[in-house]
Amino acid sequence: MARKLPMYKAISEAIAQEMERDENVFVMGEDIGAYGGIFGATTGLLEKFGPERVRDTPISEAAFIGAALGAASKGMRPIVELMFVDFFGVAMDQIYNHIAKAHYMSGGQVKMPVVIMTAMGGGYSDAAQHSQCLYGLFAHVPGLKIVIPSNSYDAKGLMISAIRDDNPVMYFFHKGLMGLGWMPSPPEATVEVPEEPYTVPIGEAKVVKEGSDVTIVGVAKMVYEALWAAEELEKEGISAEVIDLRTLVPLDKKTLLESIKKTGRLVVVDEDYRSYGMSGEIIATIVENGIPLEAPPVRVAYPDVPVPYSRVLERYVLPDKEKIINAVKSIM
Amino acid sequence: MKEEVCDMEKVEEIPKETLLEIYKTMHKIRTYEETLAEWYYKGKTPRFDISAGPIPGELHLSSGQESAAVGVCMHLKPEDALIGTHRAHHFAIAKGVDLKKMTAEIFGKATGLSRGKGGHMHLFDANVNFSCSGIVGASFPQAVGVGIAAKLKGEDYVAVAIGGDGAANQGTFHEALNLAAIWKLPVIFVIEDNSWAISVPKEKSTAVAKNSERAAGYGIPGVSVDGADVIVVYEVAKEAVERARRGEGPSLIEIKVYRLRGHFEGDPQHYRPKEDLELARQKDPLMNFEKLLLEKGIATEDELNKIKEENIREVQEAIDFAVNSPYPEPEEALKGVFAGGE
Amino acid sequence: MEVEVKVPIVSQEDKKGVINQWYKSDGDEVKEGEEIAEVMIEKVTVIVKAPASGKLRILIPENEEISQGRVIAVVETE
Numbered sequence: 032m033a034r035k036l037p038m039y040k041a042i043s044e045a046i047a048q049e050m051e052r053d054e055n056v057f058v059m060g061e062d063i064g065a066y067g068g069i070f071g072a073t074t075g076l077l078e079k080f081g082p083e084r085v086r087d088t089p090i091s092e093a094a095f096i097g098a099a100l101g102a103a104s105k106g107m108r109p110i111v112e113l114m115f116v117d118f119f120g121v122a123m124d125q126i127y128n129h130i131a132k133a134h135y136m137s138g139g140q141v142k143m144p145v146v147i148m149t150a151m152g153g154g155y156s157d158a159a160q161h162s163q164c165l166y167g168l169f170a171h172v173p174g175l176k177i178v179i180p181s182n183s184y185d186a187k188g189l190m191i192s193a194i195r196d197d198n199p200v201m202y203f204f205h206k207g208l209m210g211l212g213w214m215p216s217p218p219e220a221t222v223e224v225p226e227e228p229y230t231v232p233i234g235e236a237k238v239v240k241e242g243s244d245v246t247i248v249g250v251a252k253m254v255y256e257a258l259w260a261a262e263e264l265e266k267e268g269i270s271a272e273v274i275d276l277r278t279l280v281p282l283d284k285k286t287l288l289e290s291i292k293k294t295g296r297l298v299v300v301d302e303d304y305r306s307y308g309m310s311g312e313i314i315a316t317i318v319e320n321g322i323p324l325e326a327p328p329v330r331v332a333y334p335d336v337p338v339p340y341s342r343v344l345e346r347y348v349l350p351d352k353e354k355i356i357n358a359v360k361s362i363m
Numbered sequence: 364m365k366e367e368v369c370d371m372e373k374v375e376e377i378p379k380e381t382l383l384e385i386y387k388t389m390h391k392i393r394t395y396e397e398t399l400a401e402w403y404y405k406g407k408t409p410r411f412d413i414s415a416g417p418i419p420g421e422l423h424l425s426s427g428q429e430s431a432a433v434g435v436c437m438h439l440k441p442e443d444a445l446i447g448t449h450r451a452h453h454f455a456i457a458k459g460v461d462l463k464k465m466t467a468e469i470f471g472k473a474t475g476l477s478r479g480k481g482g483h484m485h486l487f488d489a490n491v492n493f494s495c496s497g498i499v500g501a502s503f504p505q506a507v508g509v510g511i512a513a514k515l516k517g518e519d520y521v522a523v524a525i526g527g528d529g530a531a532n533q534g535t536f537h538e539a540l541n542l543a544a545i546w547k548l549p550v551i552f553v554i555e556d557n558s559w560a561i562s563v564p565k566e567k568s569t570a571v572a573k574n575s576e577r578a579a580g581y582g583i584p585g586v587s588v589d590g591a592d593v594i595v596v597y598e599v600a601k602e603a604v605e606r607a608r609r610g611e612g613p614s615l616i617e618i619k620v621y622r623l624r625g626h627f628e629g630d631p632q633h634y635r636p637k638e639d640l641e642l643a644r645q646k647d648p649l650m651n652f653e654k655l656l657l658e659k660g661i662a663t664e665d666e667l668n669k670i671k672e673e674n675i676r677e678v679q680e681a682i683d684f685a686v687n688s689p690y691p692e693p694e695e696a697l698k699g700v701f702a703g704g705e
Numbered sequence: 706m707e708v709e710v711k712v713p714i715v716s717q718e719d720k721k722g723v724i725n726q727w728y729k730s731d732g733d734e735v736k737e738g739e740e741i742a743e744v745m746i747e748k749v750t751v752i753v754k755a756p757a758s759g760k761l762r763i764l765i766p767e768n769e770e771i772s773q774g775r776v777i778a779v780v781e782t783e
Contacts (some may be wrong), residue, residue: 061560061561062560062561062562062563063651064562064563065562065634066562066634067563069561071750072480087562087563087567088527088563088568089531089532089560089563089569090499090500090529090530090533090560090568091533091534091569092533092534093534094534097508117498118498119532120498121498121500121533121535154414155413155414155419155420156413156414156419156420157420157421157483158420158469158482158485158487158497159480159481159485160479160484160496160497160498161421161497189735195592200559202487211411211748211750212411212723212725212750213410213411213413213629213743213745213747213748214414215412215414330466334696334697335700336696336697336700337480337700339477339479339480340420340468340471340477340479340480340481340482340483340485341471341472341475341480341482341690341691341694342414342419342690343471343479343690344471344472344479344480344691344693344695344696345696347692347693347694347696347697348696348697349486363437394743408721408770409721409722409723409768409769409770409771410723410725410745410768411747411748412724412747413723470735513752625747629747629748630747630748630749631715631718631720631746631747631748632716632717632718633715633746633751635717635718637717640718665779693722
């Protein structure tokens with residue numbers, strides 16, 4: 032019998048169950064102990080497992096993320112929280128030059144079972160340095176698996192998969208989907224979550240709505256904007272198929288290609304910056320596989336500008352249901 | 364530099380005019396922060412919704428930390444650079460940032476310092492060389508750069524970088540101190556120690572009791588003072604700024620301050636022991652300074668009341684300006700990424 | 706006998722919040738120690754547990770403003 036859990040509880044439950052099962056799993060990060068993580072992702076862990084396995088760190092990302100590499104090399108399975116993905120800059124060398132590449136550079140001698148979980152996304156006026164998504168940037172460097180759940184069921188399953196994976200996994204959670212009482216979140220993101228541990232496979236996209244006229248692809252919060260757009264388009268006789276990618280690396284090309292073969296039209300929704308990222312990758316994947324398209328693919332993506340603070344400015348640039356509807360109509 | 368405690372002789376050496384200016388600025392900051400707090404909560408109750416109200420998003424207020432800002436900025440000129448962190452309103456006001464435009468920026472209006480694009484954590488005022496950002500530790504290397512410019516141009520302006528007790532554990536802090544030291548740059552590194560990095564207390568994050576000990580590790584002078592007394596801060600800052608202007612290189616000042624409010628607005632501080640909050644109230648630098656001025660007969664209640672009224676008026680004018688200003692045109696969001704257009 | 710269910714004290718200051726969610730309904734049987742509600746004081750969420758076993762009588766609904774220490778329900782024990 033499943034109960035509904037908001038995403039933040041699903042994530043902390045996943046971590047707790049894995050920590051119970053495997054003593055090598057431990058957590059490090061800023062305010063993840065007594066505070067439970069500023070987005071609730073580590074709620075209750077300190078109480079259950081104590082300060083040796085649930086470690087509040089100083090503001091020293093390069094040190095504790097680099098430390099995750101060292102711990103992993105000795106058989107530990109660290110989970111580190113990067114408080115906001117926007118803070119990656121201070122620790123990026125350890126992430127992309129070392130954690131991501133150790134297995135390759137060592138010819139397979141070294142495994143990096145590290146989970147880096149991080150908060151992303153905006154829409155609540157947190158401005159340029161606290162609202163970014165940036166998954167495109169991480170997906171671009173080889174060696175990092177990238178998962179992005181859109182609902183609490185996937186959140187728990189993907190976290191358990193990430194912890195059990197012997198490879199580095201960047202786990203992005205959107206702040207506006209966590210189900211925190213103080214940050215608006217679509218109620219659809221809070222779904223039934225089984226009490227027992229279970230996995231959701233990494234590398235599998237999900238068709239969350241079937242359709243025949245156009246394929247709309249997105250991750251995280253954009254999945255909901257796409258679904259709401261699809262609902263309205265339905266009323267006008269346009270049948271949209273919505274795909275929740277769930278994983279960016281490795282990308283589920285099969286599901287994507289099957290869908291485009293069926294619909295012949297593509298709209299990619301991306302809350303990350305437009306250029307040189309996820310939206311371009313999806314389109315390139317379709318085009319280079321030679322799938323015939325009824326119309327050029329369209330991107331509804333965040334423009335190439337820093338996230339502005341003022342609400343009217345942020346709303347103007349954030350991809351949403353209206354922009355998706357207009358994009359679909361433009362290619363019908 | 365040595366540890367300083369309040370020294371009445373020092374106070375008596377400072378002209379009354381200066382003491383009143385110190386009081387005025389501290390009180391102005393407090394009035395401003397408490398007024399902003401009221402506006403922040405509008406639209407956010409009963410259920411706290413971070414995206415709602417006239418000031419959406421995060422807000423980090425500096426009530427209780429005024430002495431750090433005023434004690435330091437009293438020695439700065441407009442040409443001197445001050446680079447702050449996410450909790451920067453007190454430094455902005457003490458540095459002389461345009462209060463109306465700052466408020467309009469916090470309210471997201473077109474008349475704001477950055478036309479609504481920056482917000483409370485990204486305040487810029489080029490007229491007084493003030494900037495701040497939301498990335499902990501980012502200020503330190505940037506101040507070093509200002510120091511390089513000063514040296515290359517043969518000017519006597521200085522750079523002040525602010526960070527919290529949490530920032531002192533970020534790599535940039537250590538790199539910047541070392542670089543400023545070997546190149547003998549006119550930089551003053553200020554660590555505002557309010558003992559808390561959100562919920563993590565200093566004892567759990569920092570390997571030494573005082574960051575002034577770390578200064579020795581980089582071969583530069585360092586001092587730790589109690590910010591409950593603004594005059595102590597004033598004195599050590601004076602020494603550090605004058606050193607820098609004379610070309611004698613960087614210094615570190617650690618100022619113990621007491622955070623009266625949560626880390627951000629909406630933080631009920633469930634992790635903070637009762638005694639800690641009570642101590643903060645006792646160490647309130649504004650309250651202590653007012654007491655000092657009155658008890659030592661330096662100012663009368665009437666004089667101070669007059670200053671308070673002026674501040675309340677100025678803050679109200681700034682709020683009115685912000686509230687009555689228009690929001691920017693939405694398309695403005697796409698402009699201004701690069702200087703000179705595209 | 707009626708045992709009061711109060712909003713937990715989370716902050717030393719007079720901070721307010723709301724009941725985010727009642728896990729149980731009015732009239733439900735509850736067991737002592739069982740999680741019955743979730744309360745949010747500003748940005749912090751705390752779980753409220755039943756102080757005794759018996760029938761739950763809800764006095765305050767979700768989303769209404771509450772202060773810390775306020776009685777939001779009673780448990781009627783036999």
